[in-house]
Amino acid sequence: MNEYDSERMADLLASSHGLTPVEDPDRADVLILNTCSIREKAEDKVYTQLGFWRPLKEQDPARIIAVGGCVASQEGERLRRRAPFVDLVFGPQTLHRLPDMLDACLAERRPQVDLDFPDLEKFDRLPERPGRNGPTAFVTVQEGCDKFCTFCVVPHTRGREYSRPMPDIIREVRQLVDQGVVEITLLGQNVNAYRGATGLVGEGDLASLLERLARISGLQRIRYTTSHPNNLDDRLIAAHRDIPILVPHLHLPVQSGSDRILRRMHRKHTVAEYLEKIHKLREARPEIRISSDFIVGFPGETEEDFAATMDLVSQVRFDQSFSFKYSSRPNTPATRLRDSVPEEVKDRRLAVLQARITSFAQQYSEAMVGTFQEVLVTGPSRRDPAEWTGRTLCNRPVNFSGPAGIAGQIWSIGIEEALPNSLRGRFGSPDMPVAASGRA
């Protein structure tokens, strides 16, 4: 979501002040740090980066330094006290006011801080998206969260749940498809809690939004992230069965396999309820891959709780997932719990968990060797620009040699080798069923 927000900040400042991105901070008139507070030590990283930028401000006091995102939201006025050379501080919900803040800062010659949560106006005030190179795009459809898991900063930094009206989203996606985008990822902190105005009567859920987006001609893949298990209802499960362009991959964070820890996390679901949803999903779309987020070493997690997480991983056979050691985030209820799990125990549990998840992910990758996979060619490979890189339906990177001019197209690629984090493929084998589509 921060990537989306950063793009939108660039769009805003391009349309309001004609600013364009530069590679070198020395050449920037405005330096913006868009921050994320989800990981440990995020604040420290922000202040370290600001320390690097301080000499640039001293060299040229007219240069503007801005800090946005969740750390700004969390730190508030403290940020200005610790780094008084910062000119603009804004939260994720006020990024649309950036041009006005910049004008006010220049006119009044004093810093501006805006950490409001005016959720209704943000998306109305963002400019149309300019053409971008690339066949994939993020589209934020929902922001904020009402779940208040005890470890999470999101409800405190992004605010309560808000869903964009469907007509606005459909317009944005149509525009992106006209620009050559063939795959969109719908974003929201709690995306499957989406309930947006339909533009006709009342509100619609994520399943209705997906149905409407799937009718856009030229759109070939839809993903959405991140979901809460409680909002995965039967209608959304049916959408996975009925909408062919909805990819067979779902990121559905469970966090722990122990009901006791899930209660302490205030996740409001049990392991059995989670498994029931996975079962229904697999009935609806047998080839679907499930990934998750896990936290190990949550306060009070015993060896028994951790063993329950390992059991759950084996039952579900998760594909590539994210796992972290618990660390307390400022202003969250879990900070009041005693962080009882020693660091070395957290390290061990994390290593054990990651090894198990990696082994399942590797099995999935190896099962693809010798098959043809539908691959969206996203551009030249970073490691070897003479090669192409693309993504399978389950979002595995595939690198392969191929003819010029296929970026943005979907091809059937023969998979030859499963590497730890990617696949090697072959373009143009004689019996390969070619399924070229998309736009050059």
Ligand code: SF4
């Ligand atoms: S549902 Fe997700 S975003 Fe909401 S509080 Fe829980 S972890 Fe955070």
